[in-house]
Amino acid sequence: MDGLTKEELAKLVAQMDAEELRIRAVAGTADSPVVAPTQREHLDDGEVADEKTVQRQGDAMLKHYRMQLADIEAARSRMRSGQYGVCIDCQQAIRFARLQAYPTATRCTACQNLHEHRHPRQAQETRRPASTDLSSPD
Numbered sequence: 675m676d677g678l679t680k681e682e683l684a685k686l687v688a689q690m691d692a693e694e695l696r697i698r699a700v701a702g703t704a705d706s707p708v709v710a711p712t713q714r715e716h717l718d719d720g721e722v723a724d725e726k727t728v729q730r731q732g733d734a735m736l737k738h739y740r741m742q743l744a745d746i747e748a749a750r751s752r753m754r755s756g757q758y759g760v761c762i763d764c765q766q767a768i769r770f771a772r773l774q775a776y777p778t779a780t781r782c783t784a785c786q787n788l789h790e791h792r793h794p795r796q797a798q799e800t801r802r803p804a805s806t807d808l809s810s811p812d
Contacts, residue, residue: 677759677760677767677768677769677770678758678759678767678770678773682770682773683753683758683759685774686773686774686777687753689774689777690746690749690750690777690778693742693746693777694743694746697739697742697743698743700739701735701736701739701740742778745778746777746778748778748780749777749778752780759773761780761781761782761785762780762781762785763781763782763785763788763789764782764784764785766782767782768781768782769782769783
């Protein structure tokens with residue numbers, strides 16, 4: 675965490691706090707049923723299929739929100755332990771610009787790009803893009 679100033683860290687904390695509030699507000703509405711259970715008996719097969727599709731999409735979004743909240747909590751844990759802003763691969767400071775774009779980043783841009791190259795399947799599942807600014811190295 676040596677690479678970040680107190681002001682930068684405060685901005686990142688505020689950014690994560692705002693993101694957590696946004697996620698909790700959205701996730702709080704994501705698990706409500708589309709059709710009331712008493713109305714389901716009047717649905718035809720197509721409507722039931724549509725409802726199931728919407729439910730699966732809602733379940734996927736809830737999983738995504740839970741992952742984002744877990745990432746935020748993990749970042750806060752790294753802050754408490756003094757490891758926030760330190761790349762888990764090369765142990766170098768992660769640039770503030772990257773952390774602004776992706777406050778829960780665990781790797782510097784160079785290591786994230788290398789990780790995605792070595793693990794392309796995982797890269798497809800990445801929640802945020804690896805590169806925020808490739809014009810200058812981390």
